[in-house]
Amino acid sequence: MDKHIISTSPHIRSKLTSRRIMLDVLIALLPCCIAAIVFFGWYSLAIMALSVASCVISEIAYKIIEKKAWEDWSAVMNHIFSRFDFSSVVTGIILSLILPTRVNINGELALLPWYMPLLGGMFAILLCKMLFGGTGRNLVNPACAGRVFLFISYMSIMTACVGNCVISPLVELSVAEGEILSGATPLTALLEGNKTLSPLDLFLGTGVDGAMGETCKLAILIGYLYLCVRRTIKWYYPLMAIGASATLCLFMEGFDFSITLSSVLSGGLLFGSVFMATDYVTNPKSTLGNVIFFVSFGLLNAGLRKATGIEVTSFCLLIMNCITPLIDLVVPRRPFGFVRPAKGAKA
Amino acid sequence: MKKIKGFFYNRGVHVPDHKVASGKPIEVLPPPQVVSLSLSMGLGRPAEPLVAVGDKVRKGTLIGKSGGFISSNLHSSICGEVIAIATRPNATGAPETYIDIKNNGLDEVDYMEPLSDPGPDEIKKRVLDAGIVGMGGAGFPTAVKLSPKTPVDVLIINGAECEPYLTCDHRLMLEHSDEVVRGARYFAKAIGCKEIIIGIEANKPDAIEIFEKYDDIKVVELKKQYPMGGEKQLIYCTTKRKVPLGKLPADAGCNVQNVSTCYAACQAIEQGKPLIDRVMTCAGDGVKEPKNILVPLGTKLSEVVEFCGGQSEKEAAKLISGGPMMGFAMIGLDSPTKKTSSGLLLLSIDEIDTSVATPCLNCGRCADVCSMKLMPMNTVFYAKAGNFEMAAKMGGVMNCIECGACAYVCPAKQPFLQNIRLAKAELRKRG
Numbered sequence: 001m002d003k004h005i006i007s008t009s010p011h012i013r014s015k016l017t018s019r020r021i022m023l024d025v026l027i028a029l030l031p032c033c034i035a036a037i038v039f040f041g042w043y044s045l046a047i048m049a050l051s052v053a054s055c056v057i058s059e060i061a062y063k064i065i066e067k068k069a070w071e072d073w074s075a076v077m078n079h080i081f082s083r084f085d086f087s088s089v090v091t092g093i094i095l096s097l098i099l100p101t102r103v104n105i106n107g108e109l110a111l112l113p114w115y116m117p118l119l120g121g122m123f124a125i126l127l128c129k130m131l132f133g134g135t136g137r138n139l140v141n142p143a144c145a146g147r148v149f150l151f152i153s154y155m156s157i158m159t160a161c162v163g164n165c166v167i168s169p170l171v172e173l174s175v176a177e178g179e180i181l182s183g184a185t186p187l188t189a190l191l192e193g194n195k196t197l198s199p200l201d202l203f204l205g206t207g208v209d210g211a212m213g214e215t216c217k218l219a220i221l222i223g224y225l226y227l228c229v230r231r232t233i234k235w236y237y238p239l240m241a242i243g244a245s246a247t248l249c250l251f252m253e254g255f256d257f258s259i260t261l262s263s264v265l266s267g268g269l270l271f272g273s274v275f276m277a278t279d280y281v282t283n284p285k286s287t288l289g290n291v292i293f294f295v296s297f298g299l300l301n302a303g304l305r306k307a308t309g310i311e312v313t314s315f316c317l318l319i320m321n322c323i324t325p326l327i328d329l330v331v332p333r334r335p336f337g338f339v340r341p342a343k344g345a346k347a
Numbered sequence: 348m349k350k351i352k353g354f355f356y357n358r359g360v361h362v363p364d365h366k367v368a369s370g371k372p373i374e375v376l377p378p379p380q381v382v383s384l385s386l387s388m389g390l391g392r393p394a395e396p397l398v399a400v401g402d403k404v405r406k407g408t409l410i411g412k413s414g415g416f417i418s419s420n421l422h423s424s425i426c427g428e429v430i431a432i433a434t435r436p437n438a439t440g441a442p443e444t445y446i447d448i449k450n451n452g453l454d455e456v457d458y459m460e461p462l463s464d465p466g467p468d469e470i471k472k473r474v475l476d477a478g479i480v481g482m483g484g485a486g487f488p489t490a491v492k493l494s495p496k497t498p499v500d501v502l503i504i505n506g507a508e509c510e511p512y513l514t515c516d517h518r519l520m521l522e523h524s525d526e527v528v529r530g531a532r533y534f535a536k537a538i539g540c541k542e543i544i545i546g547i548e549a550n551k552p553d554a555i556e557i558f559e560k561y562d563d564i565k566v567v568e569l570k571k572q573y574p575m576g577g578e579k580q581l582i583y584c585t586t587k588r589k590v591p592l593g594k595l596p597a598d599a600g601c602n603v604q605n606v607s608t609c610y611a612a613c614q615a616i617e618q619g620k621p622l623i624d625r626v627m628t629c630a631g632d633g634v635k636e637p638k639n640i641l642v643p644l645g646t647k648l649s650e651v652v653e654f655c656g657g658q659s660e661k662e663a664a665k666l667i668s669g670g671p672m673m674g675f676a677m678i679g680l681d682s683p684t685k686k687t688s689s690g691l692l693l694l695s696i697d698e699i700d701t702s703v704a705t706p707c708l709n710c711g712r713c714a715d716v717c718s719m720k721l722m723p724m725n726t727v728f729y730a731k732a733g734n735f736e737m738a739a740k741m742g743g744v745m746n747c748i749e750c751g752a753c754a755y756v757c758p759a760k761q762p763f764l765q766n767i768r769l770a771k772a773e774l775r776k777r778g
Contacts (some may be wrong), residue, residue, distance in 0.1 A: 004666050004678060005699065006439075008764045010751035011671040012362070012693075013513065013700035016758045018708055083705060136706035136759070261758070280710040285724060335746045336720045337579060337592045338359070 018135075022086035024232045028223035029093050029275065034231045035216035039205055040101040044212045047099060047117050054121025055142075059088040086263030088136050094143035094275055095120050098268060099150070099214025103157050116154065120146035123193040138319040141282045144272075144314045151314070176299070199258070202265040205272075214271040226259040234287075235296045241273035244298030250281055252306050268313035269301055282321040289331040293320055350566040353546065353584035359572040360716045360752045362511050363741045364550060364670065368630050368637040369514040373522055375641045376654050378425045378454065379710055382645030382684040382751075384410065385446040388478075391417030394448060402429045405457035407621050410446055413475070415536075422477035424623040425641035427451040438648075438668055438682035439675060445683070447640050448645070459619035463488065470616065471664040475513045478617035479622050482607035483576065485668055486687040491539045495597035500611035502535045503585055503603045504545040506554060508577035508764045509568055510670025516606045518639045520547070520554040523610055528561050530609030538602055546585045548575055555665075573672060574718050574750040592746055607689070622686060629655045631695025633663030638657030642684050648691055649680040657744055659667040670700075672751050702760040713753035713763065719746050723753035723763055730766035735777075738770040745774060 017301040036044040053122030059085075062079030069076035071137060096117055103112050129138040142267040214220075246264050253259045264270070273294070277283065283293050297320045387393035404410060404423040411421030427450040436445040441768030459476060462469055469617055475490035483505060504527070505751055508516040520527060522553040531543050544565045547555050558566045567585045569575050579590045581603060588599040596603055607625060614620045622646055629636035635656030648666075652658060684691075713723040726742030727737070738744045747767050754763035 004676070005664055005701075006676045006678060007665075008762075008768070009671075009673050009749075010673065010755050010764070011665055011674070011694065011699050012668055013702060013754065014360075014756050014762065016756070017702070017760070018705050018758045021758055057538045073665060083703075085705060134706060136708050155651075157769065188408075225515070280590070283709075285711050285722060288710070290711075333722055333741075333743060334720060335592055335743050336583075336718065337386060337589045337594075338720075339591045 019083045021232055022090050024227065024230045025090050026086065026093065027214075027277070028226045028230075028232070029090070029097065031095055031219035031222040032213040032216065032271070032275075033093065034130075035205060035219040036101075036212035038165060039215060040212045043111055044096075044101050046114075047101065047112060047114075047212070048093060048096040050114060051096035051099075051121045052089055054118045055088040055092035055125045056094070056266075058125040059124050059130060060084075066130075082205060085135060088129075091124055091129070091142045091146075092121055094213075095124055095146045098143065098147050098211045098271065098276075100210060101212050105157055113157070116150055116157075119153075120150045123149045136281050138281055140318050141276050141279050144276055144317045144321070148314050148318060165216035199261050201263055202262060210267060211271075217265055217270055220270050220274055227274070227278075233274075234290075236271040236291055237278055238270075239303070240291060240294040241277060241298035242269060244295045245269055245302040246298075248299050248302035250308070252302070263275045263302075263305070267305070267311040269298075272301075272313040272317055273297065276317055277320070282324060284327045284331065284332050285325050286328070286333070289324075292327055292331065293294045293324065296320060296323075348559065348562060348565050350559055350568045353403075353569040354587045355570070356360055356572075358679050358716055358720060359402070359574060359580070360751075362509075362569070362573045362756050364571075365511045365630070366514050366517070368628050368639050369387045369517050369551075371514075371518070372640055373515075373518050373626055373629065373639045374654075376643065376646060376651065378450055378643055378714045378769075379449060379646045380450050381430070381647075382423075382425050382450075382643060383435075383447050383647070384424065384645040385683065385685055386411050386421060386444045386446065388686040389419045389480035389488055389490060390423060391415060391419070393444065394418060394421045396430075396444075398429050398586045400429050400431060403427075403451075404429060404453045405450060407457040407459075407619075407620075407623060410448075413478070413488075415733070417491060419490075420476060420621070421446075422478060422621040422623050423448055423457075424645050425450045426453050426455045432639075436678075438677040438679075439560050439747050442452045442468070445645075456620075458625060459615070459621065462616050462621045463615050465533070465536075465616060467539065468534050470612075471691045473616050474537070474612055477611070479608060479611050479615060480686050481605055482611065482625060482686060482689065483605035483674070483702055483739050484673060484687055484689055485687075486732055489604070492602060492604075493534065495538065495595075495599050495602065495637075496586055498600065499538050499597055499602045500540045500600045501542045501586055501602070502538060502540050503533060503581060503601055504531050504543065504564075505576055505578075505581055505603055506545050506547040506558075506606045507581060508606075509573045510672055510674075510690070511546060511573075511574040512692055513628045513670050515628045515639050516555055517551050517691055519606050519610055520551070520627055521557060523562075524554075526613040527606050527609045528558070528564060528667055530611070530613030531564070531604065533610065534602070540602070541583055544585045546575075546581050548572075550651060550689075573755075574748070575753060576748055577718055577748055579748070580718050589642060604743070609688065618685040625684070625686060625688070627651070627684065627688050628690045629692075630660045630690065631663065631667075631693040632695035632698055633658055634731065637660045644686060645683045647681065647683055648677075651684065651691055652680060652693065661697075662693040664696040665692075665694045665699045666693060667692040672755065673749070693746055695758055700760070705759045706762055707759050707761055710758060712756045712758065713761075716752045716756050718747070718752055719743070719748055723767070724761075726763050726770060727763055727766045730770040735770045735773045738766075739774055742770075744770045747771070 124142035128142040128145040299318040385645040431447040479489045480486045590599045667674040721743035726744040729738035
C-alpha cells in the first residue's frame, strides 16, 4: 500500500490562519503606533516594547509551566513556538496604545512609570487570558482588562487631579501653550460646554494629550480601512457602535452637532470600537448577536460618558464582554429553510 | 431561453477553480482486461448477484438485481466471463463484494429495447431497470426520486459543478447538450412537471451559451460559489424556494437531477443502454495529463491514471475520489470506479491541506459561510466535549449537509467535519 494521507473532506483549505489574522491586526495597528511616536516621542515606543515583552513572556512562561517543559525542553519549546499566534503581541500593543505616556505623580507631570505596562501585560495575559484557557477562551478582552486593572490599582497616578477636574488617562488633555494639565480635557470640557479644541485637532490628534494610540483618529481610520479591505473585521460593526453612540449623544445634547462630533472624536470610542470591540474571542458568534453587541456598546458608552463625565470605553467594553455569552445563548438560530412552528402547534 | 441571473444567496465560500481539464474533450477509455463491479454502487442496500463464476456476460447484461427499494441494478460494463465474486476491501478499506469480469475482446452488447416516445411509467421503469443513480456523488437511486410524494412543478438540472478540479459535467454539457436536454425532458415527463431549469455556474459561459438555444429550458447563471451545487442551495438560487428543514426538495415542488444523470437516462431510453460507464475527471498535480474520460464502470483507478500518462514527477500525497471538498481519500489506486466516481484526483502535498488545528478564535467565519446557516463552531465545541445534545441544539448539526465550507474557511483549521460526523452518528444512535 502506498503512503497516502487519509483524512476527512475537505481536502483543500484556505490559506488564512490565525497567525495571519493577528499579523493583519498588527499591521492595522501600525499607523497608531507611528502616530504615538510622532506625538509622544520615543518613550511611547519604550512603553510598547515593555508591554509586548511582558505579554509575550507571560504567555510563554505560563505555557512552560503548564506543559512541564523541564521534562523535555526541546519538544515543548518547539510546540510552543510552532503554535505561537501573535495574539499576545496584539494584546501588548493594544494595551500600550491605551495607556498615556504622561501621568500625574504627586501633582507633577511625569512619564508613565516603566513598571506599569509590565504589570498590565502580566495581568492581562496571565489572569485574563491564560487562566481562562488561553487563546480563544478568554471572557474579556485582555488588553482592556489590563488597562482597567492599572486604572483601578493606580488611581492616584492614573487620574490627574488639577483643580476640581478628575481626568482619566483615556480622556484627552489639552496641552496647548505648553501648560501642564492646565485646561479641562476636551471631553470634560465638552460636557461643561467649553470648546477649546477644534474637531480637526481632535481628528488629527494635534495638541491633544491622552492615551497614546487613541488621539490620532486619522491613524485609527487607516487601520480600520486596512482591516476592512483584508476582511479581518466586518466594516459595519465599528460604524454601528460609533453611530449608536453618536445618535444617543445627539439626543442627550439636544441635537447639538458640534458637541456630538467632538464627543465622537474624543476619548477611546473610535479606537475601542475598531480594535478592541472587534476582538473575535470576546464578541458574539452570530452576526445578529454582534449587531446587538456593538449597538449596546455604543449606547452604553454615550450614556455612561454623560452620566459619569469621565472616559468609560474600557469599562463599557468589559461590561459588554461579560454579557456576550448571554447574547450567544438568547440570539435565535434560524437554519436555512427554517419554518416557524405554527402558533399553538405542539412542538 | 435567454439566461437569467440566479437569486442571490449570501452563504458559501469562494474556492479556487483549478479546472485545468475544462478544455479537454471527453476521451474514451478502451475496454479494460478486467473489471471489478461493486455490488453497492449507489446509496442503499447492495445489489444481489445474478451470475455465478464462469458465466458468460455481454456488455449491458444484468448481473446484479436491486436489493430493495433504495438500491439499484447492476450491469456488466464489458463483454466476457465472470471470474470471481469476492469480498475485498474497497477504496476506504471497508469490505465490499465485487463481481470480477474478464474481457474476452468480443465487445458484444446486450442492451434493452430502445423506447420511442415513452410514457411516464415506461420512463420510470426504464430508469429503474437501467440502474441509474444520482451521479453527482450521493448515488441515490433516481427511480425513487422520480416518484415524489408531493406534486412537483419544476425540474432543476444541476450543472453547477461547484467542486474544484472536476470538469466532467462541464464537458458533458458542451459535447452532449442534446442528450442532456432530452434526458431532462424525459424526467420532466415522468414527474409531470412543465418547467425545466438548468443552473450553471458563471465560470462556464460556453455551457450557458449552448443551453440558451433550447426554447423549453430556462438557463440560470449562478454565482461562482461553493456549494452552489448543493440541492437546497441550487433550488433557492434558481427558484427562490426554500426547502423546509428536514424535508425533501419535493416538498418545495422541485426535483433536482445531475447533468450526468440526465445523460445516462437519455441513453437508457433511446439506446436501451444501462448505466455501465460514466464520464470522470482525472486531475491534480500527481497526473501527467489531466483528462476527462468516459470510463467503463469497474475499471481499476490505476488504469485510468495510466491513460492520463501515468503519475507525474510530483508525488501524489493524497488520492481522492470525487472533488476535493466532498470527496473521500482513498488508500490506493487498486479499487475500481463506481457509478458515483465523478473524479479521481491525485493531489500533491502542495495542493492539499496539511495544517494543524489551533485554538478556535470564535471569529464566526464558519457561521458566515455555512450554507445551511448553522453554527458550526458550537457543534465542534460541544462535540469535542461529548455533549451531543447541545451540539444539535446550539450548532444545529442534524441539518448539516457536510459541504465542508466551514472547514475550508476556518483560520484555526478546526476539525469540523470529523466532529460533525461524530455528532451525527452519536445522535442517530441515540435516536
